[in-house]
Each structure stands twice: as C-alpha cells, then as structure tokens.
Amino acid sequence: TGLQVHHDEFKLVLKQLQILSNAIQSAETSYKSQLNGIMQPIIEKMTKQIHSSQDWQSYTKYFQQLIQNKIQECVKLFDEYITHESQIIAEQCIRDVRFGSLVQLEKQIDRYMQKKSFISEIEVLKHEAFEEFIKQHVLSQQLKFERKPSIKSVETVNEFIDKVRKEFRTNKIYVGCDVEQLKLIPKLLQRVMLYYRCFTLQLPLYESSKEFLDKFENSNVITVTTSTGSGKSSLLPALLIAEGYEKVIVTQPRRLTCEALCDYVNKTMTTNKDGFDIAGWAVTSAHCNANAQILYLTDALLKERLLYDENLIRKQTNNNNKPIVFFIDEIHERSVNIDLCLALFARLLTEKPNLKSKVKIIISSATLDPSITTVFRQIPQLKFNEFYIPNLGKVYHVAKFARSNQNILDLIQEICKTKQRYDQILCFVSSVAEVNQCCHLIQEISHGTITA
Incomplete structure (x- = not known):
C-alpha cells in the first residue's frame, strides 16, 4: 500500500x-x-x-x-x-x-x-519619439547644408529646440494618452520645425532673434530697427508663431508686398506635405487664407478694421492664452494709413488698459524716427522696448559702385550689355508716376529689347 x-x-x-x-x-x-x-x-x-x-x-x-x-x-x-x-x-x-x-x-x-x-513607460516613449523626430528632421538635416551655418545660428536653433523639449518634459498638460493630451503634441512639432526652417534660411536677424524674443516677451510695444533684408517681415512672424503666439497680423503698404511675403513664408516655413499654409493675405477687395496664423494685410485695411470693427481684438484672442501680435511694418513710409493705425492703437491702449494683456505691437523699419513712438511712451504703465541692430551681416556678398547723378535709364542700358537673357535689374524710384514714366521711356529707348 x-x-x-x-x-x-x-x-x-x-x-x-x-x-x-x-x-x-x-x-x-x-x-x-x-x-x-x-x-x-x-x-x-x-x-x-x-x-x-x-x-x-x-x-x-x-x-x-x-x-x-x-x-x-x-x-x-x-x-x-x-x-x-x-x-x-x-x-x-x-x-x-x-x-x-x-x-x-x-x-x-x-x-x-x-x-x-x-x-508609466508610455510617457517615456512619447519623449523618446519626440527625440527621434528631432534627430531625423533637424539634427541629421544639418549635415546637408550647401553653406556651413554660422556657429551663432547653430547655438540659437539648439536653444530654441531645447526650450520646446523642456516644455514637453515639465508641463503637466502633456501628461497622459487621451486625445486631449495627444492633440497638443502636433503644435510642439510645428514649433520645432518652424525654429529649424527659420534657421535654414540663415538670414542675418536669426542670430539675434533670441534677444529680440526675450525683449518682446516683456513688452507691450517694441520697435525693431535693422537693415533691409535682415528678415524682419518674414522671419520674425514665423518665430513668433514658434514661440506659441496664435495670430500675427503684419501690415504692408501695398497689396503686391502682402502677396509676395505670404508666398515666401509659405514656401520656406511649410511644405506641400504639411497640408496647410501658415500664412495668408488680405486687402480691401480680396483675401486668401485669411484665417492663417500669419496674416499679411495692407495698412489701409487694418485702419478700416480698427475704426469699424469693435470686436477685432476680442475675436482674435478668444480662448488664446497668448496675446495677438500686430506687426506694423515699413514705418519709414509714414503714410496717412500707417500714422492712423499707430494713433488708433495708442488710443485703444489708453482708453482700455485691459487690452495690454491681449495685444502686443511691433513697430518695424530699416530706419526709424524716434518721434514716432512718443505717443506710446506717454501711455501709463505700458511696457515699451527697443531692438536695434545697425550692422547685421548679409546673406550674399553685395558689391557697391558709386554712380551718383547718373541718369537711371542710361545706367540700365549699360548694365544690360553685361547681362544674360532673362537676368533682372531692380530699380528704386520715388513715386508711382516715375515708375510708369521710366517703364515707358526704357521700352521706347531700347526699341522693346528691354522689358520693364
């Protein structure tokens, strides 16, 4: 048993x-x-x-x-x-x-x-995927530059991207895997790519952009004075969107400039694969993608909206933590519309002090008369600042030849003799009437061989 x-x-x-x-x-x-x-x-x-x-x-x-x-x-x-x-x-x-x-x-x-x-591992993976995105779309792309980027610009783009990294790691609004948290990540990706695409342009202003953005963050109104071609009109609006501002409205004196800047920003800051354009434009009689984050419009149209749309600022700032940015460009032209826009903003900020938390204003020009900003300096408790860099570098070498007092039409004909077919010459004259007159005369003198 x-x-x-x-x-x-x-x-x-x-x-x-x-x-x-x-x-x-x-x-x-x-x-x-x-x-x-x-x-x-x-x-x-x-x-x-x-x-x-x-x-x-x-x-x-x-x-x-x-x-x-x-x-x-x-x-x-x-x-x-x-x-x-x-x-x-x-x-x-x-x-x-x-x-x-x-x-x-x-x-x-x-x-x-x-x-x-x-x-808990998923949160780590979200950040690892973010790092892989930066590695593939930013760090590895820097090796493909035709021209070696400046050391300062590389330091600047790294600082910008590190700031986005830190926000993603430390801000609790990104913690979790519900749609509410996940839908915030595309905005971070857009910011990284905007910082990087601004860097790829290698415009002179980029190296000093962090200094500008730091001053701008602590200002209600700021003036920007840098040389022509530095990137004020195209680079700064894109950087402001990268900083988290939802809407940047940029004024230009003419419709052609609005459309040209809009096209340039869309081509440089987005791709066809993105499925959207970051910039739009609007004039009195027409518009394109007017709800875009960056809107280029004529100062005449902004003047009309400030005069007759009492809810302009409220509509643009609804549900946004960041204020709306108004970028008044080409101030040196001192047109009636530009002066009225400045006066209307000064009146708004004086009569409605609460708007100081909802509006930021940039006054921009290659040359700026200090008297223009007097009206803002007099507003109580308004934070005013200046950003001035007189001698920024140039993207390309520019050779200068002094030809004072020479007839512009003779000079055009002389230059044309050394140029290839379809080369272009850009001439600056003082008025629309002079533009039309020069176009007519050059075609007549050249017997139609030069198109103007």
Whole structure:
C-alpha cells in the first residue's frame, strides 16, 4: 500500500505541475494581450482622431515603432520573471502537494504588474519619439547644408529646440494618452520645425532673434530697427508663431508686398506635405487664407478694421492664452494709413488698459524716427522696448559702385550689355508716376529689347 500512496501523490504533483504550466502559458499570453490592449487605443487616437500633418505622421510612426519594441522587451522580461518564479513554485509543489501554486503565481504576477507599470513607460516613449523626430528632421538635416551655418545660428536653433523639449518634459498638460493630451503634441512639432526652417534660411536677424524674443516677451510695444533684408517681415512672424503666439497680423503698404511675403513664408516655413499654409493675405477687395496664423494685410485695411470693427481684438484672442501680435511694418513710409493705425492703437491702449494683456505691437523699419513712438511712451504703465541692430551681416556678398547723378535709364542700358537673357535689374524710384514714366521711356529707348 505504501507504494500506491507514493504513486497517487506523484500523480497529484504531476497534475499540479501541469496546471501550473498551463497557468504560466495563459499568464504570458494574457500579459502580451494586455499590453497590446493598452497600445491599440492610443495608436487609434493618434491615427484617426487627431488632425494628420506630415510631422504628426512621422511622430506617430516613431512612437508606434518604439512602443512595439517596448512590448517585445516587456514580454521577454515578464517571461523570464515568470520562468524564474515558476521554478520556485514548482519546487514547493513537489515538497508539498497541497501547496497553493495558482494562488502564489497570481500574487507574483500582481506584484510584478504593480512594480512594472506599462502606463508609466508610455510617457517615456512619447519623449523618446519626440527625440527621434528631432534627430531625423533637424539634427541629421544639418549635415546637408550647401553653406556651413554660422556657429551663432547653430547655438540659437539648439536653444530654441531645447526650450520646446523642456516644455514637453515639465508641463503637466502633456501628461497622459487621451486625445486631449495627444492633440497638443502636433503644435510642439510645428514649433520645432518652424525654429529649424527659420534657421535654414540663415538670414542675418536669426542670430539675434533670441534677444529680440526675450525683449518682446516683456513688452507691450517694441520697435525693431535693422537693415533691409535682415528678415524682419518674414522671419520674425514665423518665430513668433514658434514661440506659441496664435495670430500675427503684419501690415504692408501695398497689396503686391502682402502677396509676395505670404508666398515666401509659405514656401520656406511649410511644405506641400504639411497640408496647410501658415500664412495668408488680405486687402480691401480680396483675401486668401485669411484665417492663417500669419496674416499679411495692407495698412489701409487694418485702419478700416480698427475704426469699424469693435470686436477685432476680442475675436482674435478668444480662448488664446497668448496675446495677438500686430506687426506694423515699413514705418519709414509714414503714410496717412500707417500714422492712423499707430494713433488708433495708442488710443485703444489708453482708453482700455485691459487690452495690454491681449495685444502686443511691433513697430518695424530699416530706419526709424524716434518721434514716432512718443505717443506710446506717454501711455501709463505700458511696457515699451527697443531692438536695434545697425550692422547685421548679409546673406550674399553685395558689391557697391558709386554712380551718383547718373541718369537711371542710361545706367540700365549699360548694365544690360553685361547681362544674360532673362537676368533682372531692380530699380528704386520715388513715386508711382516715375515708375510708369521710366517703364515707358526704357521700352521706347531700347526699341522693346528691354522689358520693364
């Protein structure tokens, strides 16, 4: 009978071990399924419930690769843990056939799940995907420059991108995997790419842009005086959007300039794959993409809106934490419309002091008469600042030849003799009437060989 008892006990041990083995396989399958169950809803939100730009698609791709790799890693670690614990449990089963192996296994699994939360790993993966996006779209692209970027501009773009990194890491509004948190990430990606695309232009003002933005952040009104071609009209509005300002309205004296700047900014700051244009334009009788983040419009149209649209500022600042930026450009022209815009803003800020938190004003020109800003300096508690860099570098070498008092038409004909077909000459004259007169005369003198 003793042998039969041993035989029966061996059967019970074997049965316990088979049950344990099945439970282990089930736990491994369940764990992998649980991780996939966490991953799939997140990926579905990212791909189906959030506006899809090219940048967001790239980020989602990196995140998906990282989370799949992490699941494989976690499953492997779980298998190793369960294998180790099951050996201990199996030995206890052999020593005591009545040992609660399944209960012990469940305890060990629960302990592991509490210690190794996969949810906490997802936050790390979000940041790793962000770093991979920066690596692929910014850092690796810097090696493809035709001209070597200046050391100062490289330092500047790195500071800008580090600022976005820090915000993503430290601001609690980005923590979580609901649509509410995930939909904030595309804005961060846009900011990174705007900083980088501004950097790629290598415009002279970029190296000093951080200094400007620091002054601007602590000002209600700021003047910008830098040389022509430095990037005031195109670079600064894009950088302001990268800083988190939702709307930048830039005035220009003429419709042609509004359209040209809008096209230039869209070509340099976005791509066809982005699916949207960052800039639009508006004049009295027409507009294009007027709800864009950057709007170029004539000073005449802004004057009309300031005069007759009492809700202009309120409409632009609804639900925005950042104030609206009005960028009054080409101040040196001192047209009636420009002066009226400045006067209307001064009156608004004087009569409605609460608008100081909702509006920021940039007054920009290559040359600025200090008397223009007197009206703003007199407003109580208004923070006024100046940004002035007289001698910025040039993107390209410019050769200068003094030809004072020479007839412009004779000079054009002389230059044309040394140029190739379809080369262009840009001439500055003092009025529209003189433009028309010169165009007519040059075509007449050249017998139509020079088109103006």
